[in-house]
Amino acid sequence: GHVHLADYVPPAWRIRHADLAFDLDPDATEVHARLSLDPDPDQPGQPLVLDGEELTLLSIAVDGRPLAADRYTYDGATLRIDGLAGACELETRVRIHPAGNTRLEGLYPSGRLLLTQCEAEGFRRITFFTDRPDVMPRWRITLRAARERFPVLLANGNPVARRELDDGRHESTWENPHPTPCYLFALAAGDLDRVTHSVRTAEGREVELNVWAEPGDVARCEYALGAIERSLRWDERRFGRGYDLDVFNVVAAQDFTMGAMENKGLNIFNARYILADEATATDADFLAIESVVAHEYLHNWSGNRVTLRDWFQLSLKEGLTVFRDSEFSADLHSRAIKRIEAVRVLRGRQFAEDSGALAHPVRPDRYREISNFYTLTIYEKGAEVIRLLHTLLGEDVFRAGMDRYFADNDGRAATIEDFLAAHAAASGRDLAQFALWYSQAGTPELSIAEDFDAATGDYTLTVEQHVPPTPGQPLKQPMLVPLRFALYDVAGAAITAAPETDAAINPAGFHGVATNGAIVELVAARHVLRWRGLPGKPLATFNQGFAAPVKIAFAQSPADLARSVRVERDEVYRWDGLQRLAMRAILQHDALAADALEAALDDLLADPAADPAFVAECLALPDFDTLADAMAPVEPDALLDARDALLDRLSRALSAPLLARYDAMADAAAQGLEGPAMAARALRNACLAWLTRHDPAARLAQRQFDAARTMTERGAALRCLLHFGAPGAAAALADFRAQFAHDPLVTDKWIGWVVTRPQASASDDVAALLASEWWKPANPNRVRAVLGNFQRGNPRAFHRADGAGFRLVAARLAALDATNPQVAARLLGGFEGWRRLHPPLRAVARDTLAGLEGQLRSPDCRDLLARLLVD
Ligand code: ARG
Numbered sequence: 051g052h053v054h055l056a057d058y059v060p061p062a063w064r065i066r067h068a069d070l071a072f073d074l075d076p077d078a079t080e081v082h083a084r085l086s087l088d089p090d091p092d093q094p095g096q097p098l099v100l101d102g103e104e105l106t107l108l109s110i111a112v113d114g115r116p117l118a119a120d121r122y123t124y125d126g127a128t129l130r131i132d133g134l135a136g137a138c139e140l141e142t143r144v145r146i147h148p149a150g151n152t153r154l155e156g157l158y159p160s161g162r163l164l165l166t167q168c169e170a171e172g173f174r175r176i177t178f179f180t181d182r183p184d185v186m187p188r189w190r191i192t193l194r195a196a197r198e199r200f201p202v203l204l205a206n207g208n209p210v211a212r213r214e215l216d217d218g219r220h221e222s223t224w225e226n227p228h229p230t231p232c233y234l235f236a237l238a239a240g241d242l243d244r245v246t247h248s249v250r251t252a253e254g255r256e257v258e259l260n261v262w263a264e265p266g267d268v269a270r271c272e273y274a275l276g277a278i279e280r281s282l283r284w285d286e287r288r289f290g291r292g293y294d295l296d297v298f299n300v301v302a303a304q305d306f307t308m309g310a311m312e313n314k315g316l317n318i319f320n321a322r323y324i325l326a327d328e329a330t331a332t333d334a335d336f337l338a339i340e341s342v343v344a345h346e347y348l349h350n351w352s353g354n355r356v357t358l359r360d361w362f363q364l365s366l367k368e369g370l371t372v373f374r375d376s377e378f379s380a381d382l383h384s385r386a387i388k389r390i391e392a393v394r395v396l397r398g399r400q401f402a403e404d405s406g407a408l409a410h411p412v413r414p415d416r417y418r419e420i421s422n423f424y425t426l427t428i429y430e431k432g433a434e435v436i437r438l439l440h441t442l443l444g445e446d447v448f449r450a451g452m453d454r455y456f457a458d459n460d461g462r463a464a465t466i467e468d469f470l471a472a473h474a475a476a477s478g479r480d481l482a483q484f485a486l487w488y489s490q491a492g493t494p495e496l497s498i499a500e501d502f503d504a505a506t507g508d509y510t511l512t513v514e515q516h517v518p519p520t521p522g523q524p525l526k527q528p529m530l531v532p533l534r535f536a537l538y539d540v541a542g543a544a545i546t547a548a549p550e551t552d553a554a555i556n557p558a559g560f561h562g563v564a565t566n567g568a569i570v571e572l573v574a575a576r577h578v579l580r581w582r583g584l585p586g587k588p589l590a591t592f593n594q595g596f597a598a599p600v601k602i603a604f605a606q607s608p609a610d611l612a613r614s615v616r617v618e619r620d621e622v623y624r625w626d627g628l629q630r631l632a633m634r635a636i637l638q639h640d641a642l643a644a645d646a647l648e649a650a651l652d653d654l655l656a657d658p659a660a661d662p663a664f665v666a667e668c669l670a671l672p673d674f675d676t677l678a679d680a681m682a683p684v685e686p687d688a689l690l691d692a693r694d695a696l697l698d699r700l701s702r703a704l705s706a707p708l709l710a711r712y713d714a715m716a717d718a719a720a721q722g723l724e725g726p727a728m729a730a731r732a733l734r735n736a737c738l739a740w741l742t743r744h745d746p747a748a749r750l751a752q753r754q755f756d757a758a759r760t761m762t763e764r765g766a767a768l769r770c771l772l773h774f775g776a777p778g779a780a781a782a783l784a785d786f787r788a789q790f791a792h793d794p795l796v797t798d799k800w801i802g803w804v805v806t807r808p809q810a811s812a813s814d815d816v817a818a819l820l821a822s823e824w825w826k827p828a829n830p831n832r833v834r835a836v837l838g839n840f841q842r843g844n845p846r847a848f849h850r851a852d853g854a855g856f857r858l859v860a861a862r863l864a865a866l867d868a869t870n871p872q873v874a875a876r877l878l879g880g881f882e883g884w885r886r887l888h889p890p891l892r893a894v895a896r897d898t899l900a901g902l903e904g905q906l907r908s909p910d911c912r913d914l915l916a917r918l919l920v921d
């Protein structure tokens with residue numbers, strides 16, 4: 051059955067304090083819980099109902115007295131106790147079996163470590179509890195284990211006591227004084243080593259920052275440690291938020307289903323977002339590590355201090371925290387590049403989600419399995435909605451709204467209404483229409499038409515808004531869309547006159563200061579902007595900075611589009627203009643667009659003032675997902691052939707400037723982890739990939755591979771060798787594989803390059819990997835490396851007309867679902883776009899999915915399969 055947002059009822063019992071003691075052992079861990087319970091005075095006489103899964107109940111007592119067997123029931127999902135009179139203390143002892151936990155939810159082993167993952171509903175696999183985010187006790191956690199096997203014992207909060215026990219065991223006690231829901235509970239135990247650094251916060255608190263990893267890995271933790279300090283300082287400066295415990299611990303684990311988890315004072319990370327040095331991690335890895343470290347750190351306020359009333363509010367913490375971490379990265383590095391990267395993901399992946407079978411609003415109003423809602427819509431579109439609010443209010447008013455939100459909701463379980471109310475109060479604005487961004491799914495589409503009357507000099511822009519239907523939402527209301535725009539005259543100078551926006555042509559009214567480079571706030575399905583008496587037809591540009599997460603259709607000649615890219619200074623717009631030229635060249639076989647793109651890239655490669663990282667972004671043509679989103683129905687082979695043809699043409703025509711740039715940046719690329727060096731390597735690698743298309747011997751790539759100092763250079767070269775079938779590819783791969791055989795994260799890298807070789811026959815390589823010692827289905831990173839990269843990163847082979855690509859993934863789903871449903875569900879979700887495929891391939895996809903019915907047992911996969919196949 052579904053859970054509905056409208057059915058929310060506060061908990062009938064609150065937990066004031068939770069005191070937990072663990073006797074840790076992989077085969078049988080005992081958990082002793084003492085919970086101080088208070089009935090909700092507004093709901094007297096309700097039974098106590100606690101969640102609990104796969105728990106063996108050893109004893110149960112209330113206020114120190116054992117509970118008779120007829121006083122409670124446990125059906126494997128809930129423990130129910132009737133007849134409790136008032137405030138009391140419940141004491142339970144349960145046994146759990148971490149070694150048998152393959153779901154990596156609850157308490158589980160990763161290598162020699164024991165650790166936890168509770169969000170969203172994993173805590174019920176540890177002990178009996180009200181497993182919902184609006185129950186927020188204060189905590190005391192005691193861990194006991196054999197000292198030799200588990201020398202380090204970590205939990206949430208501050209360490210308060212340690213002692214030796216007899217028979218080689220030891221004990222460590224932690225206190226978390228902040229009201230904290232159980233999804234933020236964590237422990238980690240094992241042979242861990244650390245890097246450490248102390249800081250004094252702006253409020254004067256001494257905080258010990260630690261990054262823990264298995265002993266052989268700790269040398270690669272320094273960068274993550276620095277990223278914690280940068281995050282802490284940034285949140286103090288930009289949002290006025292300080293850290294609130296004496297320690298901040300981070301643990302790296304090789305087996306982890308997600309990226310990382312913001313448990314109070316004890317973040318647990320997928321090792322791929324912690325471990326890095328220049329020999330094993332790429333520049334992109336370093337930036338991703340910094341961004342994920344920041345994301346989890348920043349949750350301490352947006353998520354932990356202010357938590358969620360219920361899981362429908364998930365984007366309240368995730369969208370807000372993605373917005374915060376992206377501002378962090380933008381403040382520390384290039385704002386434009388960060389934005390371009392975000393737009394790429396949004397357009398390629400979130401727009402596809404919004405137009406596919408699994409589309410849902412930023413705040414869904416029902417779910418069957420909450421794990422299926424950790425999506426690009428909740429995270430990335432949720433962050434875009436915060437960015438829209440920031441754009442509408444401006445930095446200062448937005449900051450005042452955030453201050454108010456934190457002040458009003460500290461220690462509470464909040465809702466999206468609470469968030470909007472704080473911003474409405476701080477800004478004096480009515481945000482009722484804005485709130486549609488949370489409730490309506492689908493990407494808004496703007497179609498913009500221009501008209502110029504040469505006789506009068508009158509210029510009008512007509513802007514129409516349409517939000518397409520999505521599952522369960524056939525009809526939509528117009529959204530509040532802040533649309534940035536600018537007009538330029540024939541000489542390229544900005545036209546600063548404001549348009550007329552009179553009531554006669556805008557019956558719905560009009561907001562916003564419509565001057566050049568500014569914003570019009572679209573509120574109705576149709577708006578008209580008019581300028582009178584212009585000397586010539588102006589050039590219009592829209593959505594600078596990609597301020598609004600919308601699709602824009604504006605009929606413009608390739609020449610005008612190319613000219614707008616030269617005139618506009620906003621780098622995100624300029625990058626986007628080139629992407630649109632490429633899309634027209636690929637999807638409409640528009641030769642003029644291809645010519646204009648070639649000329650623009652030629653200029654850019656020759657421009658010494660252009661940021662090399664920006665040039666590299668411009669050389670990365672729109673990916674398959676972005677192109678497919680603009681094509682209906684989707685014909686993968688035709689689309690990819692057209693994309694390859696454009697790449698062949700451009701790389702051939704531009705080979706001289708590409709080579710010149712590649713050579714000229716050799717010195718800058720050799721310099722370390724500073725921005726200019728990363729930018730130089732990014733552009734060199736982009737040039738290398740284009741140059742290798744016309745270099746059958748791949749001499750340049752081979753040379754870079756042999757001489758590489760960093761993984762950024764070595765990896766990009768190996769990828770070129772593999773993807774272009776260079777003569778030296780097999781030897782280079784063998785060499786690389788041997789060098790890093792002991793390192794699972796680097797192994798994931800070469801697997802990723804192998805399975806994304808852009809030929810249909812790559813599915814044979816995947817099949818070979820699946821039959822090899824490299825296939826480790828218990829490790830989520832490896833599953834993603836082999837199957838996730840193939841599915842998302844090899845559109846050619848995944849979409850093979852004979853269905854071999856689909857079947858390769860589908861055939862693994864039943865086994866994966868039986869061990870780790872969340873990992874299986876991610877792969878199943880990769881079929882979200884199947885209905886948009888052209889008929890023969892759609893039929894193959896339907897058969898593949900239909901063949902999975904009855905094979906997938908988890909609520910996660912059954913929910914997704916039902917939504918994928920519903921008519
Ligand atoms: N809260 C974590 C983060 O984004 C992710 C937890 C994901 N949990 C899940 N069941 N998918 O920082």
Ligand code: ZN
Pocket residue numbers: 345349367368371
């Ligand atoms: Zn998060």
